[in-house]
Every structure is written in structure tokens, then in C-alpha cells.
Amino acid sequence: MVLAQPAQAQSILRDAETESLLHDMTAPLVTAAGLSPSDVRVVLVNDDSINAFVAGGQIVYVHSGTLQAAKTANEVQGVIAHELGHITGGHVTLAGRGYQEATGITILSMVLGLAAMAAGAGEAGAGLLAAGQQAAVGKYLSFSRQQEASTDAAGVKYLNGAGISGKGYLNFFKTMQQLEYRYGITRKVEYMLSHPVSSERIAAISESLQASPAWNKPLNQDWEERFKRVQAKLDGYLLPPAQALQKYPESNQTIYAHYARAYAYHRGGFPEKADAEADALVQAKPTDPYFLEIKGQILLEAGKPTEALAPLRAATEGSRTNPLIATTFGHALIATEDKANYDEAKKVLRIAVARDDQNPFAWQQLGTVYDRMGDPARAALATAERASMMGDARTAAISAGYAMGGIPQNTPDWIRAQDISMTSQHALEDGKKKRR
Ligand SMILES: [Zn+2]
Secondary structure, three states: OEEEOOOOOOEEEEOHHHHHHHHHHHHHHHHHOOOOOOOOEEEEEEOOOOOEEEOOOOEEEEEHHHHHHOOOHHHHHHHHHHHHHHHHOOOOOOOOHHHHHOOHHHHHHHHHHHHHHHOOOOHHHHOOOOHHHHHHHHHHHOOOHHHHHHHHHHHHHHHHHHOOOOHHHHHHHHHHHHHHHHHOOOHHHOHHHHOOOOHHHHHHHHHHHHHOOOOOOOOOHHHHHHHHHHHHHHHHHHOOHHHHHHHOOOOOOOHHHHHHHHHHHHHHOOHHHHHHHHHHHHHHOOOOHHHHHHHHHHHHHOOOHHHHHHHHHHHHHHOOOOHHHHHHHHHHHHHOOOHHHHHHHHHHHHHHHHHOOOOHHHHHHHHHHHHHOOOHHHHHHHHHHHHHHHOOHHHHHHHHHHHHHHOOOOOHHHHHHHHHHHHHHHHHHHHHHHHO
16 A cells, blocks of 8 residues: 655545445446546545546546445445446536646646645645646535535436445435534545535435345445454554554454554554454455455555565466555565565556656656666666656656657657657746746
8 A cells, every 4th residue: 555645635545445345346337438447547545635526537536434434335435326326427528738738747736736725724725726727626615406416316327227236325425414514514525525415315316226126235234344354454454553453453353453453553653462463364364465465565665575575476466456456465575675576566566657646656666676776777777757746847857868768769668758748848948838
């Protein structure tokens, strides 16, 4: 689990297990919505308030607080089905040149800037907005009553179409409404700001949800089980360690409690206790790639990279080279400072960057291994890739230019360096024009 921090108030949380679960439980809804599961991305925002939103493109943003507060995976599916309705309804189109030109993390950081503003965080997001984007922010902030009604109906359609019970959808809405009655709209329930839930809305969707054959279908046990693990993991990783340990005391010997405590002890600075919790997990499920991942991560971050190799290698293989896990493995291989490990590091990191276009840390690690192996041109190419992903056109242009000088012409890496060089030169020139 890593935080991808684009230096704004909010950050994106990347975790192989959570992303895999969100993908799997969202795919049937995406298909029912007439979209392609490979195009739609669910992005986890590190924020303990309850919210979900779309902000252009086919990306659904879900606050970690939503996952932590939901009672079931089925509730989260309801929330996502609704957000998909905003995408298919075309309710958010962030027009404006700057937005369209931005890619990858840049989009994410801009969008998160918008989110921070919407949340009343004020200044935090303001600096990110170019003048041309102001109009779009209003669009993001509130949908019309009519749009919400049609989106509610779309959510119902997608749940029913996917054969997934709408109980969670209804339940989540009811919970939101109760929270509003009890506390008024607070920061914790931003969802109510973006989607004010009323009794009329609940009544409007109830009938068609209950009429579906899916209504009484039992919950999918695979998703629900994986969801409980993810909830425990998020609690352990995100709650203040003392609070997490209170919620999951030592007397609780379930898998979930071990999982939460492994992270809580790790973050609280108790590496031995964290290691013992990870051992309990691996003992319970010796081939579970995510248990092996946390085992290796704890060892790596405790300064024992060599010991981390076996669990991380097994986690990488067991996850069929999930790019996030492979990146941690590559990092551990490099951290051993043993030349014999560099080839394997290069191999797994190359797979990681090819499969994941949102991971600047993987490019940083790949650059490091090229550098250590005496290939400064490809190290520069990695720097250019990373800078380009982060929206740093200047560094991207300089590094790509350097890379082109050291890589044989017209080979794939050289062509890639040329692409980055040209794209970032254009971005720099555009930036100059705008400032005039
Ligand atoms: Zn909505």
C-alpha cells in the first residue's frame, strides 16, 4: 500500500488488493452501464470523509472514508452504480484546453484540487485552477435535481442489469439521510453536499429496486469477504495507530484483526509486533499474495531488504506480477545493494511500468537500477517518464534530450525519449504563451 502524493491536500491511495477488489465488484456494473471495464477506473482518495464523485473522464473517485463506513461491499456497489450514472449521463465534462492536455497524475492532482475546494478546504485547491476551468467547477459542485433523479434511475438500472441487489444502494442512502438528521451536514459526510439525499429520492428508487429479481439475491460472499479484509487493512493503515489497536484489540484473533494490527503496529513503530501479526497472516494463508506483500513490506521498511525478498518474490508471482507489488519487490532488490539482484529488479520494474501508467515511484526505482547498472541514458529516460507523469515538463524535456544522446537511434527506447521530448517541449511553449 502506498500513498501517491501529488503535493496537494488530498492524496491517492494505491493498494493492489483494494484496486483488484474495486475492479472486480465494479466490472458487472460497468458492463451493465454499456461501458468497458478496462476503460473505467475506480480511484481511492485518501480522505476519511464519506464521499464519491466523478470529475470528467471515466474515473470514479471514492473516499477511503466511504469504504471504511460502508456496512457491505454491496453498499459501495450502490454508490459506484450511481456515480457511473453521472458518467453515462455526461454530467461532468471538464472542457477547457488545459484539462484535456493534462494526463495521468496531472489530471488526478487537478481533480483532487477541485475536490479539496468542494470540501471547503479553500485555499488548498485554489492554486490548481486555471481560469478556464472555473466554470467546470460549478458543474462538479452540484448537479441539478433532474440530473440526480436520472442518475438515481441509472444506478438502479445498472444494479438490476448486473443482477446485483439494490439493498445496499437503498441502505446507503438511508444511512446518509440519518446522518444528516443527526449531525447536519458535516465534513464527514461530504456525500450529502454533492448528492443531497431526500425521502423523495429514496421513494423514487425503492420500487424499481425491489421489483428486480436481484433484490433478494444473497450477497456475493467472495466480494464481501475481500471487502472485510480491505476495510480492516484501511483501518490499520489510516486510523491513528492507537485508535486502530483499540478497534482491533489483541483479544481479537480473526484474520481481519491481525491484518489491521499488522499495519497499525508497523505505522506505530513496533516492527517486531507488526512482523508477528504478518506471520499470523501468512501462517493462516501461506500463498495469499497480499499477506506475503505486507510481510515483505514490513521487513523492507524495517531495514531488512534481504529478508524481504522471499515473501515479496512469492507475492509478485502469486499476484501474476501485479505492478504495485512488483514495484515493492523491485525496491527491495535494489535496497539490498547487491549487484547480483539488479537484473531481476530491472526485469520486474520494467513489467511494473508497462502495466501501470500511474506509478511514478516505479519509474524512480527503475531509474535507480539503470543508474547502478551503468546505463545513465536509460536512467535519464526513466526520469523523463516520471517527470512527464507528474506534469513537470521542464525536467521531462531535459532528461529526454539527454536520454536520446545515449540510446541508439530509432530503437524503441530512443523513440520513446523523442516522444517525451517533443510532448514536453510543446507543453513548455504552450505554458510560455499562456503567461504572456
Ligand atoms: Zn449524484
